[in-house]
Amino acid sequence: MSQYYVDKEKQPEGDVHMVHISGCVKLPPEYQREALGDFSSCEQTLTEAKQTYPKVNGCYDCSYSCHRSL
Numbered sequence: 001m002s003q004y005y006v007d008k009e010k011q012p013e014g015d016v017h018m019v020h021i022s023g024c025v026k027l028p029p030e031y032q033r034e035a036l037g038d039f040s041s042c043e044q045t046l047t048e049a050k051q052t053y054p055k056v057n058g059c060y061d062c063s064y065s066c067h068r069s070l
C-alpha cells in the first residue's frame with residue numbers, strides 16, 4: 001500500500017490533476033495537495049480521485065503505469 005495524493009492545481013496541458021505517491025520528487029507542497037488515502041495500485045487511486053476531479057492522470061515519475069501521455 002502507498003499513500004497517494006492528488007494535485008489540487010490543474011496541469012497547464014490538458015486540464016488534468018496529477019496523482020502522486022508520498023515521497024515523489026514532484027509531490028506538490030502541502031497546501032496544494034489533497035490526501036487520497038492508502039491504495040495498493042494507482043488504478044484504484046485514479047478511480048477514487050475521479051470522484052472529485054474528473055480529469056486525472058498518473059505522475060510520470062512515481063505512477064508511470066497509470067500515466068497517459070496527452
Ligand SMILES: [Zn+2]
Nearest residue numbers: 020024059062
Ligand atoms: Zn509523482
